[in-house]
Amino acid sequence: MSRKIFDYEQARALIPRVREITADANERVQQLTAEINRTAKSSARAQKLKEWINTVLAHWAGRVEEIGALPKGVWTVDFDSGEGFFFCWSYDEEDLAYYHRYDEGFPGRKPLTDTHKAGAPMVLN
Numbered sequence: 001m002s003r004k005i006f007d008y009e010q011a012r013a014l015i016p017r018v019r020e021i022t023a024d025a026n027e028r029v030q031q032l033t034a035e036i037n038r039t040a041k042s043s044a045r046a047q048k049l050k051e052w053i054n055t056v057l058a059h060w061a062g063r064v065e066e067i068g069a070l071p072k073g074v075w076t077v078d079f080d081s082g083e084g085f086f087f088c089w090s091y092d093e094e095d096l097a098y099y100h101r102y103d104e105g106f107p108g109r110k111p112l113t114d115t116h117k118a119g120a121p122m123v124l125n
Contacts (some may be wrong), residue, residue, distance in 0.1 A: 004068030005078070008112070011087045012096040013080035014067055022075050022091045025060035029053055076106060087112070 005011045006014075032053050061071035070078040075091035081099070088098045088109050100108040 005082035006068070006079040006087065007081070008087060008096070011069075011089075012070065013081070015071065015089060015096050018064065018077050018089060019091075021060060021063045022077075025056050026075060026091060028056045032056070073106060103108065 017086050029050050032049050036049045039049065055106050057074065060075075064077055070080065070086070073087075077089050078086035078100075079089075079096075080086055085099050085101045087096055088100050088106070089096050090098075098109045100106065100110065106115055114123040
């Protein structure tokens with residue numbers, strides 16, 4: 001599915017689903033990581049477990065992309081506003097509360113204000 005453009009309310013409405021997808025994937029990665037920690041790090045079993053972690057991450061990213069959002073890093077999801085910035089959510093955040101310009105990425109995240117949430121034009125510095 002192609003990338004979608006979201007207003008704040010559309011992106012925010014998807015947060016429960018994104019949180020569920022992410023929680024499921026995170027739980028599986030934690031299980032696999034725990035098993036790696038109980039296994040000899042250089043063993044064939046540990047290598048296979050690492051491959052499975054990569055598969056879980058790829059599956060998570062694919063599910064995020066299916067809803068039109070962008071997986072960014074591990075457990076971070078961007079929603080394209082079509083206005084030069086992404087609404088940005090990371091695992092364990094309760095709500096959609098941050099944004100960053102296209103050229104800033106995660107380090108440039110800033111809190112959304114009520115003005116941004118209402119869809120008023122955003123002044124990008």
